[in-house]
Amino acid sequence: MTYTPPLRAAGKRAFITGAAGGLGSATARMLARHGAKVFLTDLEGAPVAALADEINAELGAQVAWSATQDVREEDTWKQVLDAAASALGGLSVLVNNAGIGSLGGVEDIKLKEWHRVMGINLDSVMLGCKYALPHLRAAQPASIINISSLAAFKVDPDYTAYNTSKAAVAMLSKSVALDCARQKIDVRCNSVHPSFIRTGIVAPFYEALGEEEATRKLLRGVPLRRLGEPDDVAYAVLYLASDESRYVTAAELLIDGGARAI
Numbered sequence: 001m002t003y004t005p006p007l008r009a010a011g012k013r014a015f016i017t018g019a020a021g022g023l024g025s026a027t028a029r030m031l032a033r034h035g036a037k038v039f040l041t042d043l044e045g046a047p048v049a050a051l052a053d054e055i056n057a058e059l060g061a062q063v064a065w066s067a068t069q070d071v072r073e074e075d076t077w078k079q080v081l082d083a084a085a086s087a088l089g090g091l092s093v094l095v096n097n098a099g100i101g102s103l104g105g106v107e108d109i110k111l112k113e114w115h116r117v118m119g120i121n122l123d124s125v126m127l128g129c130k131y132a133l134p135h136l137r138a139a140q141p142a143s144i145i146n147i148s149s150l151a152a153f154k155v156d157p158d159y160t161a162y163n164t165s166k167a168a169v170a171m172l173s174k175s176v177a178l179d180c181a182r183q184k185i186d187v188r189c190n191s192v193h194p195s196f197i198r199t200g201i202v203a204p205f206y207e208a209l210g211e212e213e214a215t216r217k218l219l220r221g222v223p224l225r226r227l228g229e230p231d232d233v234a235y236a237v238l239y240l241a242s243d244e245s246r247y248v249t250a251a252e253l254l255i256d257g258g259a260r261a262i
């Protein structure tokens, strides 16, 4: 008799932002292939709808839904979470993944750009946690996964706003985790910290430096001497979304090829 491993996210109902992008789409596919129902949102409505269609076609069932969402908008958060809970039959996983990069040292950055980065990378994570919690509380055990970055710990001075937003996401995640623990609810909250992975967010870096120089620079501080793959992050999210991680909360999970250690 052959052993068939259980689907690791069976029965989970997951909401993922920024799902049209490199890490979000890999995460959506990963969770759906492991038995979760997924509700995918992005500022870009067409690609995220196409991804949901693709997942449904691959899995031969209605497991993915999508909506256009700007994660900066508080009112939209409430509406889209209600729509997701109604489509999925509740909500037990929130993945705050949408994010943008931003180049500039402290003297270069304009206040307007600073606010744009904080709005998309940080305020959105707070709004997501705040408005998803009533749904998650009703669907325990539940899990919040916030995609931060290695930049929360290791600083490139050319990315002042980005570094700051991602460091704040780590502390926000721990605050949410402890708040839930204090309330004695089984809602865990963790942050994930990838280093460089070839997605839309690093495209400007490649355009500016060219293929060879960009790769050389990105690999400089990575002991494993290769870039990560979107699935490396998707596997981390799968673990944190599943009950395998039931004793893990307020953690900072590095997916960085060892970069933090040096």
Ligand SMILES: NC(=O)c1ccc[n+]([C@@H]2O[C@H](COP(=O)([O-])OP(=O)(O)OC[C@H]3O[C@@H](n4cnc5c(N)ncnc54)[C@H](O)[C@@H]3O)[C@@H](O)[C@H]2O)c1
Pocket (backbone or CB within 6 Å): 017, 018, 019, 020, 021, 022, 023, 024, 041, 042, 043, 044, 069, 070, 071, 072, 097, 098, 099, 100, 101, 120, 147, 148, 149, 150, 193, 194, 195, 196, 197, 198, 199, 200, 201, 202
């Ligand atoms: N790729 C990397 O090297 C890397 C490293 C560390 C952390 N991250 C983080 O991973 C997350 C995903 O990034 P990615 O690498 O997949 O990049 P990506 O550019 O491929 O995807 C980001 C997605 O977010 C969406 N988005 C942007 N602004 C939005 C808004 N206002 N509302 C809703 N959606 C919006 C974009 O449309 C895009 O689909 C980000 O939070 C990023 O900071 C990425």
